[in-house]
Amino acid sequence: MPGNEGVQGGAGYRYLDHTADVYVEAHGASLEEAFENAALATMEVMTDTSKVSPTIERRIEIEAEDRGSLLYKWLEELIAEFDISGVVYSRFHIAGIEEGEEGGLRLRAVVAGEELDPERHAQRTGVKAVTYHMMEVRELNGGYTLRFVLDV
């Protein structure tokens, strides 16, 4: 529940309590940084990302009509990619979130990781999807806080 003590997950994010699923809060001095931490928090649900080497690099470009949809698509991209190629990402660099050509928002990023190897990587819980449930994108004192629920 909002306001409840969550589990500290790292500097840029933490997990809040939600009965069925995983409720994430991610922070950043910029929107880009908050999105990077949101991605890291999502991958941490699946495995210990500190053991994942950034050997495979991928460029990601997505567009969406608002910040909420952009966050949804950004995380969906990473979740789907894991199902398709087995690659789990541990490094996220968002070059920028800017106004898109058709009035929405555009995100450009480079992510890096490697194929999940059960011998070396802890198997935590698979993430099925990101949801819009209780999704929040808040700007406060120049910083950003994101909240979202992952279906696991």
Add this chain to the structure above:
Amino acid sequence: MESVPLERIDEDIWEIPTSFREGMRVPGRVYADEELIEGMKGDRTLLQCSNVAHLPGIYKFAVTLPDGHEGYGFPIGGVAATDYEEGVISPGGVGYDINCGVRLLTTNIDAKDLEPRVRAVAEILFKRVPSGLGSQRKQFRLDEGELKTLVEEGASWLIERGMGRPEDAGNCEEQGSMAGADPEKLSKRALQRGLAQVGTLGSGNHFLEVQRVDEIYQPETAKTFGIHSLNQVTVMIHTGSRGFGHQVCSDYLKTMDGTMEKYHVRLPDRELACAPAQSPEAADYRGAMACAVNFAFCNRQSVTHWVRESFEEVLGHPSEDMGLDIVYDVAHNIAKLETHTVEGVNRRVWVHRKGATRAFPPGSAEIPARYRGAGQPVFIPGTMGTSSFVLAGAPRSMELTFGSTPHGAGRVLSRSAAKRSYRGEEVQRSLRERGIHVLTDSMVGLAEEASGAYKNVERVVDVSDRLGIGIKVARLRPIAVVKG
């Protein structure tokens, strides 16, 4: 937590009046005993039930079942029926794991005879049925064309290829193949996510369990279901449509999120996104959803095949000689066109079941002929180390729940809280002490799924039985668990 008003209508029946919030078209209807309802007050379950009551074209009430708990948009353990013409279809009312469901196999093996070999069986199952994070089946790969045919045709496609017995498909809800599946309505990404995942268990609460019959409440009905004696060995398969279904839900949630304005639909939660039932968006979703439904049937069909192979390998008999017959295969997350009586009028409605099991009573034409005297078999999986139940659909389900029962225990502890309370290794050891072998790749997942993190499944089942929506037939206890 916002307090939601509840009126107690009967011992296990509660109502959230439409006066609670503007925009509720029908009341919320909650089935629970006092302890279960207290649990629901602790999270957003009841608020979400009242949100569902806002759906255009919804009939009678938004149902929350005894296992109801907070989901996203819709509570998990819920049913909503909307009008065929004037209602809406909502992907969130089905959920991300489309046709997550349960299949039960019976055997003619006695648990005492299996005991010396049960560990060997479990290990072979663990090896043959890919489970856990990112589980892929390397030996069983399809190309895109084959996948499209598979999701169009359902379980029979695998059976024709030697992965099942001719009678298997007929022993599933929808005969293992939902009509209307249209692969053209699938995104490239949904197909890609599905390709490597047919025949995998996945992670989270999914499992494959070897069980023994622990108690029989209704001997006649049990016999009809193939359950003849105490200690008879059964096998339960709990999995869904994996990344394929998740992507279908995501794709159409985004589509419908974008059309809410066009269709002038306003709802209190973005996850309730929906489209008018007769709109092209809803029709497209139904075509894609049916593909995911069929994918899940195929998933459980291929696991069934490997279960039979595993028993053959360890015990050295042809699987037919050991039984391993499908009792039934039920969906927990699905939307279907059904006919229900509303205020004395027969209406065609889109029944959304999210964490709910269809539980049609005796005499229903939709269930296999051999069950028409007893009612449809319903399986309610417990949690690791606790019992699962076999129920039979009963007449009051048509009046109270649009022909539905609960689907499981329902969580009470969040995953984070469960991890704070349990350690996977300890959970595994304590189950072992109670004679249950657990094999998993994820100790963290084991802690998250510890039985203490769930509601008491017996309580959930007892409410169903008392209400007369699903009658308790038998109780099954695990002997060996492969946890995803």
